[in-house]
Amino acid sequence: MAFQGWKGDFVGFFRGLELDNSKSYFEAHREQYERDVRKPMEELVAELTPLLGPAKVFRINRDLRFSADKSPYKTNLAAVVGPLYIHLDARLFYLATGAHMPSGAWLTRYRQAVAGDAGADLARRVARMRAAGLNVGGNELKTAPRGYAADHPRIELLRWREVGVGRRFQLEPWIATPAVKDRVIATWEAMRPLADWLSEHVPQV
Numbered sequence: 001m002a003f004q005g006w007k008g009d010f011v012g013f014f015r016g017l018e019l020d021n022s023k024s025y026f027e028a029h030r031e032q033y034e035r036d037v038r039k040p041m042e043e044l045v046a047e048l049t050p051l052l053g054p055a056k057v058f059r060i061n062r063d064l065r066f067s068a069d070k071s072p073y074k075t076n077l078a079a080v081v082g083p084l085y086i087h088l089d090a091r092l093f094y095l096a097t098g099a100h101m102p103s104g105a106w107l108t109r110y111r112q113a114v115a116g117d118a119g120a121d122l123a124r125r126v127a128r129m130r131a132a133g134l135n136v137g138g139n140e141l142k143t144a145p146r147g148y149a150a151d152h153p154r155i156e157l158l159r160w161r162e163v164g165v166g167r168r169f170q171l172e173p174w175i176a177t178p179a180v181k182d183r184v185i186a187t188w189e190a191m192r193p194l195a196d197w198l199s200e201h202v203p204q205v
Contacts, residue, residue, distance in 0.1 A: 003043035005177040006088070008036025014075055014090035021071040026060075033060070037077050041088065045081045047181060052188070053082025083195045084188055085166075093175060095187045097195045098138070098164025099202075106202065107161065111145060113201040114157045122201075123154055125193040129165055132190050138162030163198065165191045 013032050017025060026033070038057065045055035057079040064070055076089035087094040099106065114122060126136050140159040144150040148158050167187050174180065 003047050003181055005180050006040045007176045010036045011090050013037055017073055018075050021073055023072055026073055041077055041079055045079050048081045052084055055081040093169040096164055096166030097191050100162055110202045111158050114154055118201045119154050122197050125197055134165050134167050136165045138164050165194045
C-alpha cells in the first residue's frame with residue numbers, strides 16, 4: 001500500500017506508553033501500534049529506498065542487557081534509510097544524517113580531514129546548512145583535541161565528537177498526509193552536503 005501519512009492516533013499510543021511502559025499495556029495496544037505507528041513507517045521507508053538505499057525499521061523493544069532503566073519499550077519509533085535517520089514520537093518528527101557515536105579511529109581521520117584542505121569546504125557547508133535552519137554539530141569536547149591548537153580557525157568542527165545535521169518538526173496536520181515524504185526528501189537534500197562530504201573525505205571502513 002502507498003504511504004498515506006500517520007493517520008491513526010499514534011500520539012495517543014506513545015503517550016499511553018510513556019505513562020505505562022509495561023508489557024501488559026503494549027500487548028493490549030499491539031494492534032494499534034502495528035496499524036498506526038509501525039505500518040506507516042514501513043510504507044514510508046519502502047518508498048524512500050530507491051532514492052536513499054536499504055532501509056531498516058528498528059524494534060520498539062529496548063535492549064535491557066546493559067541498561068539500568070528496565071522499561072521494556074522505547075517511547076518512539078525510528079528507522080534508517082541509507083544514510084538518513086527518521087524518528088517519530090508523541091511530540092515531534094525528526095530527521096538526521098551524519099556519524100553518531102563514531103569510533104576513535106574514525107574521529108582521528110575526520111579531524112585530519114577538517115584540519116587539511118577539505119576542512120574549509122566543510123566549514124562553508126556547515127554555514128549554509130545553518131543558514132537554512134538546520135541544526136549542525138554534535139557532542140563536543142570542552143577543549144581542543146590533542147594535537148590541535150585552541151585557536152585553530154576550524155576549532156569548533158575539530159571539537160565535535162559526533163558529526164551530524166538534523167531537523168525537528170512539530171507534529172502538524174501534514175504528518176497525516178503523503179506530504180511527509182516530500183518533506184523528508186526536501187530535508188534530505190538540504191542535509192546532503194554534510195553526508196556527501198563525510199562520504200568523500202571520511203568514508204566508513
